[in-house]
Amino acid sequence: xxxxxxxxxxxxxxxxxxxxxxxxxxxxxxxxxxxxxxxxxxxxxxxxxxxxxxxxxxxxxxxxxxxxxxxxxxxxxxxxxxxxxxxxxxxxxxxxxxxxxxxxxxxxxxxxxxxxxxxxxxxxxxxxxxxxxxxxxxxxxxxxxxxxxxxxxxxxxxxxxxxxxxxxxxxxxxxxxxxxxxxxxxxxxxxxxxxxxxxxxxxxxxxxxx
Amino acid sequence: xxxxxxxxxxxxxxxxxxxxxxxxxxxxxxxxxxxxxxxxxxxxxxxxxxxxxxxxxxxxxxxxxxxxxxxxxxxxxxxxxxxxxxxxxxxxxxxxxxxxxxxxxxxxxxxxxxxxxxxxxxxxxxxxxxxxxxxxxxxxxxxxxxxxxxxxxxxxxxxxxxxxxxxxxxxxxxxxxxxxxxxxxxxxxxxxxxxxxxxxxxxxxxxxxx
DNA sequence: CGATTAATTAATAGAGCTATTAAACTAATC
DNA sequence: GATTAGTTTAATAGCTCTATTAATTAATCG
Numbered sequence: 001x002x003x004x005x006x007x008x009x010x011x012x013x014x015x016x017x018x019x020x021x022x023x024x025x026x027x028x029x030x031x032x033x034x035x036x037x038x039x040x041x042x043x044x045x046x047x048x049x050x051x052x053x054x055x056x057x058x059x060x061x062x063x064x065x066x067x068x069x070x071x072x073x074x075x076x077x078x079x080x081x082x083x084x085x086x087x088x089x090x091x092x093x094x095x096x097x098x099x100x101x102x103x104x105x106x107x108x109x110x111x112x113x114x115x116x117x118x119x120x121x122x123x124x125x126x127x128x129x130x131x132x133x134x135x136x137x138x139x140x141x142x143x144x145x146x147x148x149x150x151x152x153x154x155x156x157x158x159x160x161x162x163x164x165x166x167x168x169x170x171x172x173x174x175x176x177x178x179x180x181x182x183x184x185x186x187x188x189x190x191x192x193x194x195x196x197x198x199x200x201x202x203x204x205x206x207x208x209x210x
Numbered sequence: 211x212x213x214x215x216x217x218x219x220x221x222x223x224x225x226x227x228x229x230x231x232x233x234x235x236x237x238x239x240x241x242x243x244x245x246x247x248x249x250x251x252x253x254x255x256x257x258x259x260x261x262x263x264x265x266x267x268x269x270x271x272x273x274x275x276x277x278x279x280x281x282x283x284x285x286x287x288x289x290x291x292x293x294x295x296x297x298x299x300x301x302x303x304x305x306x307x308x309x310x311x312x313x314x315x316x317x318x319x320x321x322x323x324x325x326x327x328x329x330x331x332x333x334x335x336x337x338x339x340x341x342x343x344x345x346x347x348x349x350x351x352x353x354x355x356x357x358x359x360x361x362x363x364x365x366x367x368x369x370x371x372x373x374x375x376x377x378x379x380x381x382x383x384x385x386x387x388x389x390x391x392x393x394x395x396x397x398x399x400x401x402x403x404x405x406x407x408x409x410x411x412x413x414x415x416x417x418x419x420x
Numbered sequence: 421c422g423a424t425t426a427a428t429t430a431a432t433a434g435a436g437c438t439a440t441t442a443a444a445c446t447a448a449t450c
Numbered sequence: 451g452a453t454t455a456g457t458t459t460a461a462t463a464g465c466t467c468t469a470t471t472a473a474t475t476a477a478t479c480g
Contacts, residue, residue, distance in 0.1 A: 013457080028326065031241050034437060045459045050439060112322055114387050116242065121390040153416065158392075159409045163377065165384075170376035173383060177324050180331040182368075199369045206363065207417035223427080244467060255429045260469060 014052045017042045021049075022063050026105040029112050030060050064113065065124070071106055072128055074099055076135050085146045089164075089208070090201050096168045097197045101190070107172050146208075153210040163207065167200045224262045227252045231259075232273050236315040239322055240270050274323065275334065281316055282338055284309055286345050295356045299374075299418070300411050306378045307407045311400070317382050363420040373417065377410045 020041040024033040035056050039046040053059035078095040081088065100107070114121045139157060146152040171178065171193060179189050230251040234243040245266050249256040263269035288305040291298065310317070324331050349367060356362040381388065381403060389399045 032326065035439090036437070046438090047440080047460085048458060051457080054439090056438070108321070108325065111318070111384060111387060114390070115318065116238065118386065118390065121387060125390060153412075155409070155412075159406075159413070162381065162406065162409075163413050166376045166380035167373065170380050170383075171372065173380075174321060174375075176328065177321060177331060180324070180328065180335060196369075196372065199365070199372075202363075202365075203369070203373050203417045206419060207413045209416060209419065245469090246467070256468090257430080257470080258428060261428080264469090266468070 013042070013044055013048065017044065017049055017052060018059075018063065021059055022067070025060060025063060026109055029109065030056075031116075035059075064109070064120070067103075067106060068110060068124060069127065071099070071103055072124075073131065076128070076131055079135055079139060081138055081142060085142060085151065086205055088142065089204060092164065093168065093197060093201050093204065096164075097193070097200075100168065100172050101193065104172050104175065107169050108175075111173060150210055152208045155208075160208075163204060167204060171196055223252070223254055223258065227254065227259055227262060228269075228273065231269055232277070235270060235273060236319055239319065240266075241326075245269075274319070274330070277313075277316060278320060278334060279337065281309070281313060282334075283341065286338070286341055289345055289349060291348055291352060295352060295361065296415055298352065299414060302374065303378060303407060303411050303414065306374075307403070307410075310378065310382050311403065314382050314385065317379055318385075321383060360420055362418045365418075370418075373414060377414060381406055 017038060021033070021038045024038055024041060027033075035049045036046045038059075039049050042049075049056075049059065053062070075096070078092055078099075079088070080091070083091070136157065143152065143155075143157055143160060147154050175189065178184075179186070182189075182192070184192060227248060231243070231248045234248055234251060237243075245259045246256045248269075249259050252259075259266075259269065263272070285306070288302055288309075289298070290301070293301070346367065353362065353365075353367055353370060357364050385399065388394075389396070392399075392402070394402060
């Protein structure tokens with residue numbers, strides 16, 4: 001059943017496999033997903049997975065690095081200076097939540113895969129560091145100005161970013177546990193996250209006061 | 211080479227296997243650890259692992275539930291009412307950090323294993339819920355009193371606990387990534403965590419102000 | 421000492437997984 | 451209508467892992 005010929009980069013089954021693999025990798029991680037399972041979900045023979053992507057590692061690498069890079073790029077592009085500092089912070093929280101709600105499993109995958117394969121981090125860091133440093137400098141300048149003006153308590157940029165990252169990311173990383181502990185369904189949990197976003201803004205903005 | 215006989219519950223090799231397995235499970239998780247590897251680290255034949263613990267699952271379950279239960283119990287026993295509310299919060303942060311520094315890999319294991327095996331959470335929840343509820347009620351009473359007295363801004367207990375959990379746990383859960391991103395060695399990262407603890411206290415206490 | 425019992429190992433069955441190979445199939449082309 | 455090239459499958463080699471079984475070793479005790 002070979003339908004479309006001459007479609008070097010865009011074979012429809014190739015895409016199907018890619019999407020199936022993406023879903024499974026996000027659900028269960030690299031080691032817990034087999035190429036047999038990917039093929040099953042895509043509705044094709046297991047050998048075809050290797051025909052298009054050669055190895056499971058290469059298939060994963062392609063999905064993972066692409067997903068993570070666009071995710072982190074969007075993360076970095078959120079910051080728009082110019083408005084009042086409080087607006088900036090609130091805007092970052094909103095945008096992060098927006099992005100995280102669209103990719104709720106990605107943070108967990110990042111943590112688990114980068115924990116077992118440190119090599120991956122180095123590559124990503126090299127790629128993204130230049131784009132990040134401009135943002136960091138700009139943010140730091142703003143923060144120091146706010147502190148000098150007495151509108152924000154003295155603190156380092158690293159502290160602020162860790163606060164932000166912690167408060168934003170943990171409800172996503174710990175979702176399976178928190179869902180059970182709080183006894184919420186999937187939709188209820190998402191509902192809770194929307195409320196949580198507002199709470200995080202309050203916590204964060206209050207915590208900046210001198 | 212069967213050396214010590216008659217040691218039903220405490221056979222030295224049984225203990226060695228247990229400790230080897232614990233280390234490996236904490237390092238790499240359930241799926242990534244093989245009984246062959248456990249035996250190798252313990253210095254015995256692979257069959258012996260099954261002789262003592264029957265299945266890998268049972269071996270893991272025993273280590274995991276014991277570790278997690280004592281960990282969470284200590285977590286719950288930290289709270290000592292009576293002092294000023296600020297002291298209480300600072301004390302909780304200190305004690306959580308103390309505990310986390312002694313078990314830095316456990317939160318990650320909890321997240322990853324409870325994510326892939328939701329059944330485990332239910333059991334743990336049933337066991338620990340009664341002990342937790344007393345604590346929660348007491349904390350809630352204190353919090354509401356502080357709010358009524360105008361010393362703390364209006365907020366729910368759940369919000370406070372999520373803030374606390376997020377700020378405390380994330381640097382441990384994200385350790386492998388953050389270590390690379392910040393370019394820190396293992397000892398430097400631990401040093402950073404000690405500083406971070408103070409920052410978290412400041413952030414948290416400031417964020418409570420009305 | 422010789423029997424008994426627990427600890428330990430060697431060997432292996434059986435399953436699943438990755439990756440490769442050769443063959444079969446499909447559709448366009450000449 | 452045969453050729454050709456890309457797509458898909460069946461079959462399988464080879465590996466690793468879990469779990470079991472039977473045999474071996476060591477200590478104990480009557």
